Amino acid sequence: MRPPVSRRRPPEALRAAPSAASSGPRIKSPDLLIAESGADLEGHGLRRSMGLFQLICFGIGAIVGTGIFVGLSDTVAQAGPAVLVSFVLAAVTCVFTAFSFAELGGAIPVSGSSYSYAYATLGERTAFLVGWCLLLEYGISVSAVAVGWGQYLNELLGGLTGWQLPAALSSPPGDGGIVNVPAVVVMLLAALLLVRGIRESARATAAMAVLKLAILVLFCAIGLSAFRAGNLSPFAPEGVAGITSGASVAFFSYIGFDAITTAGEEVRNPRRNIPVAIMVCIGVVTVLYCLVAASAIGALSAGEVGGRPAALSLIVNRVTHSTLGGAVIAFGAVVAIASVVLAVLYGQTRILMSMSRDGLVPRIFERVSPRTSTPVANTWIVTAVFAVPAAVVPLDAVMNLSTIGTLAVMVAVNLSVMVLRRTRPDLPRRFRVPLFPASPLLGIAFCLYLSYGTGPATWLQFAGFLVAGALVYTCYGRRRSRLGQAPAAQEPVEQEPAAREPVAQEPVAQEPADGAGTGLSGTGLSGTGLSGTGLTRAGVAPREG
Secondary structure: OOOOOOOOOOOHHHHOOOEOOOOOOOEOOHHHHHHOOOOOOOOOOOOOOEOHHHHHHHHHHHHOOHHHHOHHHHHHHHHHHHHHHHHHHHHHHHHHHHHHHHHHHHHOOOOOOHHHHHHHHOOHHHHHHHHHHHHHHHHHHHHHHHHHHHHHHHHHHHHHHOOOOOHHHHOOHHHOOOOEHHHHHHHHHHHHHHHHOHHHHHHHHHHHHHHHHHHHHHHHHHHHHOOOHHHHOOOOOOHHHHHHHHHHHHHHHHOOHHHHHHHOOOEOOHHHHHHHHHHHHHHHHHHHHHHHHHHHHHHOOHHHHOOOOOHHHHHHHHHHOOHHHHHHHHHHHHHHHHHHHHHHHHHHHHHHHHHHHOOOOOHHHHOOOOOOOOOHHHHHHHHHHHHHHHHHOOHHHOHHHHHHHHHHHHHHHHHHHHHHHHHOOOOOOOOOOOOOOHHHHHHHHHHHHHHHOOOHHHHHHHHHHHHHHHHHHHHHHHHHOHHHHOHHHHOOHHHOOOOOOOOOHHHHHOOOHHHHHHOOOOOOHHHOOOOOOOOOOOOOOOOOO
8 A cells, every 4th residue: 555645844944945035025946846846755745657758748738729620710810821920920939938948847847837937036926926827827728628629529429420419508608508518528537537647647648649640630631632822812811910819819729838847746857858848849739730720721711711610620521522521630629629628637736736835725735645646636626616617608708818828927937047047057957948048038028929919808807817816815825825934934044043953963964974065954955855856956045135
């Protein structure tokens, strides 16, 4: 029988390490973030059971889904044949930010992703708002993705049997229905798989990722066989404004690559595998999306594709003059979108687990089952909460809000990589952002540019969402923060009297004599068993100011 889940906490000397002085922002050092991670050295809590191939498949599974199978038609409606430019513009934005994610994911391999990176660089308040935006990104994404799954399930049923679910049971109220039952069903199925264990979930995601790639390659072959250059004219009927608006919609298709970093505590050799997986996923997905967009707009005109549900199945049906081909594409979409639901639910639960570990959300979200090594209660709560909007909210009503929330998170990540380079140049980094600092600065600029394309209504909605988050942090998070409750939060480590109870002396005596030169003896790190994690440098003393 496996031992119970470890509930140990780092010693107070280590907890005191972050800059939590009352005169400045509460900043948690990367060393402390890793020390508190759920996958401890004894193997309790989360398991490191994902390899590089599984992580790449997980990333592709998180990215490729509703955005391309459902959102492509909305992008065409905005940009026309210039949808190709819109996808490239969205990809460029992602590439610059992906560089930052790759460096941070390797340097701080924890499940908190952007939230943890902001905590280590920008302070607790900003980190909470980043986590708040991640709840928006993942929560709305999983709801929107589940809605798209229901659309293609109906298309598949229609192609195979000629029968479809009635609109009352397959569409939200805004789209002529009462409740979207398929959206709720796919979320429940994904939750059941997630609570069984990460190994089973990773295997299922890998199989679905390979299948969806094969289906999209088949679509490209069919679409390019009917390519007509005349469909590309006029190329940009709405001009630059249409391309920008289309890029904002297309950006939704790339949401999910950041979920790779939420596996930081469950992937083997995370310092190498996380950066590699991010770059491979972005490269594969960008090429694939451009080919799919070119195939779609070449096979049918923009007017025929724009705004049509299940557009890829429609195109294949028109080209092959048969519903069988469309049914194959619909089957691929059902599988693809199901894998996105799985991956996004996974990322959501790991973000909440990290925030709960810090005391910023209720403790129930950090509890890990000793039997399955998964946050079971966390998973079911998230599923129950976000199944409601999936059942009753139209897809197009939430995509822009999810997009702007994701763009805000990416701005914070690009800022974090620049701050961490300055404050902790000693951290191990298997990948470093090229063209630094131009790359993260360009990432910020592109994110702001795409945010402009979401429109004033979305800006106002997002501003209200941020205000609500700030109130939640002030009324709950700040008061219950474990970092704020640490004794050293009121007094820097260097100011503590030399004569102390020998709390940290016993761990120091367990380390080899040459460890005295690491600068850890005064922090309590030397006795935490971190010598095998790459935490052999100091850098945990509070930062000045």
